[in-house]
Amino acid sequence: RAAILKLLAERPMHGYEMIQEIGERTQNLWRPSPGSVYPTLQLLVDEGLLVARESEGSKKLFELTDDGRAALFERAHDFESGL
Numbered sequence: 001r002a003a004i005l006k007l008l009a010e011r012p013m014h015g016y017e018m019i020q021e022i023g024e025r026t027q028n029l030w031r032p033s034p035g036s037v038y039p040t041l042q043l044l045v046d047e048g049l050l051v052a053r054e055s056e057g058s059k060k061l062f063e064l065t066d067d068g069r070a071a072l073f074e075r076a077h078d079f080e081s082g083l
Contacts, residue, residue: 001040003032005064005072008050012063015041044068 007018015037023031041062044050049068052060064072 001044002075004037004040004044004062005049005068008062008064008068009072012053012061014055014059014061018062 003022004018007013007021013021015034019032019034019037041050041052041060045052045062047067048065049071050062051065052062055061
């Protein structure tokens, strides 16, 4: 959850892009599975922290909402040493 929010603070991304980016940034020490990333993305959408837009056919592009940015700002100290 925290990794997804931090990545999306940088730019909108597709779910698979996030999986790859997390893997690269952790030197493949952590490569989350689609089975953990996509349900988390849906939960964040349901909470109003993300919005998903259709792009490139059926792919969804996820980006932070204003509420998502506020939540990220409120918990900035949790993300300082992360990805």
